Amino acid sequence: MIPAPFEYVRPGSIDEAVTMLGQAGEDAKLLAGGQSLLPVLRLRLAYPSTVVDLGRVPELRGVRDDGSHIVIGAMTTHDEVLRDPLVAEHAPLIAQTTQTVADPQVRHRGTFGGALAHADPAGDLGAVALALDVEFVANGPGGPRTIAASDFFQDYLTTALSPDEILTAIRVPKLGAGWSSHYEKFNRVAQAWSIVGVAALVRRENGHIAEARIGLTNMGNTPLRASAVESALAGASLDAVGAAAEHAAEGTNPPSDLSGQADYREHLARVLTKRAVLSAAGA
Known part of the structure; x- marks a missing residue:
């Protein structure tokens, strides 16, 4: 499909971009890389009066x-x-x-x-x-x-x-010494959105996990922190990672769609959290 008509402006600085955006009104859209906006425009799921292209703002x-x-x-x-x-x-x-x-x-x-x-x-x-x-x-x-x-x-x-x-x-x-990380995701094909993803940061001391931070992809309307897992991992040995990962779905509200039902995503969150934490910890 062809996008609906819109005005196109291309500022050369941040100040100019802010001015142009303000002049365009609330239905204006910002164009960055275009990988999300252009398909939406082509499908006419958005009708901006103005597109502000940020490509020439050094x-x-x-x-x-x-x-x-x-x-x-x-x-x-x-x-x-x-x-x-x-x-x-x-x-x-x-x-x-x-x-x-x-x-x-x-x-x-x-x-x-x-x-x-x-x-x-x-x-x-x-x-x-x-x-x-x-x-x-x-x-x-x-x-x-x-x-x-x-x-x-x-x-x-x-x-x-x-x-x-x-x-x-x-x-x-900047993370201090002792931190390691890993991102684990599951999707149907390489280019597809994540069905579930887990971002794991782990800091180890004396063979134990002193601190962990866990971010979840596609387990709700927004990205989420798996705070229950983080609490369970504090001071834990690597042998306890599996039990801690069982808390990964707590407090989440995953969608059900053609890629997977909510309970399937909850299962994936537990499995992928265990993998991500162990990989980050070097196990």
Whole structure:
């Protein structure tokens, strides 16, 4: 199908983008990599009056060191994130997960910030953002503000961003010594959305798990933290991982669809959590 008519603007800076977005009104859409927006436009599931293309805003691209954090520009492509040495050193979970996103064509066009702002609960990066406790930087008419990952995802395809705000960067805390990570997902074919995914961060001390952070993909209307598993893993030996993983579905509300019923996803969450934690722990 052919999209409905819309105005097209292409700002050259963040300030110009915020201005253009404000002038366009609440039904405007931001174009990042286009991997989610363009299919929606073609199917006429969205009728924006204006599309604001962020492709020529240089401040939105790249990864930089910012002391205790690394900062990933929202328009940095998945492929750029995957290959970045700062990401590999300080946030390998992001690289591990990004490697599983769709296929090389999508990873070369899709953007890190665009995927997170789209907020599809079946998308892999939301669970990673929660596990890493990232901070989202948004720019609007009032200037920049920071949003904690725990506050960012509010409902299905809904974030804490206001209609007149642009996600500009993601601040990722550098993990200290002793942390390891793994992302485990289950899908029907390589390019498909996750039926369930698990992002695991583990810190070990004296042969035990001192601390764990677990993010869940596609187990509710938003990405989720598996807090019951995290509590059960604190101070546990590797022999106790299986029992802790049995709590993975607690507090979740997984969908039932053609890819799997809710009880099947609950089962997958338990199985994949055990695999992810053991892999992260090097077992």
